[in-house]
Amino acid sequence: GAGVSQSPRYKVAKRGQDVALRCDPISGHVSLFWYQQALGQGPEFLTYFQNEAQLDKSGLPSDRFFAERPEGSVSTLKIQRTQQEDSAVYLCASSFLPGTGRHEQYFGPGTRLTVT
Amino acid sequence: GENVEQHPSTLSVQEGDSAVIKCTYSDSASNYFPWYKQELGKRPQLIIDIRSNVGEKKDQRIAVTLNKTAKHFSLHITETQPEDSAVYFCAASLFMYSGGGADGLTFGKGTHLIIQP
Numbered sequence: 001g002a003g004v005s006q007s008p009r010y011k012v013a014k015r016g017q018d019v020a021l022r023c024d025p026i027s028g029h030v031s032l033f034w035y036q037q038a039l040g041q042g043p044e045f046l047t048y049f050q051n052e053a054q055l056d057k058s059g060l061p062s063d064r065f066f067a068e069r070p071e072g073s074v075s076t077l078k079i080q081r082t083q084q085e086d087s088a089v090y091l092c093a094s095s096f097l098p099g100t101g102r103h104e105q106y107f108g109p110g111t112r113l114t115v116t
Numbered sequence: 117g118e119n120v121e122q123h124p125s126t127l128s129v130q131e132g133d134s135a136v137i138k139c140t141y142s143d144s145a146s147n148y149f150p151w152y153k154q155e156l157g158k159r160p161q162l163i164i165d166i167r168s169n170v171g172e173k174k175d176q177r178i179a180v181t182l183n184k185t186a187k188h189f190s191l192h193i194t195e196t197q198p199e200d201s202a203v204y205f206c207a208a209s210l211f212m213y214s215g216g217g218a219d220g221l222t223f224g225k226g227t228h229l230i231i232q233p
Contacts, residue, residue: 042223043221
């Protein structure tokens with residue numbers, strides 16, 4: 001079946017602009033995670049949804065970052081007033097198909113954000 | 117919160133030899149430990165994982181061992197091949213098996229594995 005998809009794959013924003021990054025999880029997956037991966041580093045947790053409920057947003061670096069998943073499927077990560085330190089790859093992962101006992105996280109290809 | 121340390125940061129081995137990557141974690145509540153392989157510019161791909169109720173798991177040339185007492189887990193790759201060259205990340209999290217909820221993964225900083233022909 002189709003894996004996790006993300007769009008756009010690349011985004012260049014001028015400092016101060018707002019951006020919106022989209023994640024389409026694997027169909028039926030209950031859990032959805034956003035991570036930020038700086039160059040040469042491991043992914044760092046940003047936020048977690050179970051269906052439409054945002055259960056953990058402890059990793060969001062500032063109040064400029066906002067995520068939503070209104071219908072429990074597609075999710076959007078929004079960054080307001082982008083700054084250069086926001087430049088990174090933003091990864092989305094989905095997991096947990098009820099009834100299967102499977103909870104592995106599968107990652108999308110990421111959106112590479114460059115703030116100039 | 118959880119902290120995961122990973123060593124070494126770079127590992128170069130001859131093709132056909134074995135490679136071992138080691139990780140330690142800080143939160144004794146963590147119960148799920150996956151390993152991901154990431155090629156340059158690509159998404160992280162799950163290669164093997166282990167739950168805290170198991171000490172070892174093997175899948176062909178790849179094995180993972182877990183020592184809960186020491187809060188230590190390792191990835192072992194045998195008979196390495198050129199296509200094994202990549203960055204490998206260990207991770208840890210708490211998964212609530214009853215409700216399906218989970219913490220986000222805490223990743224190590226990665227190991228760049230280089231297979232010398």
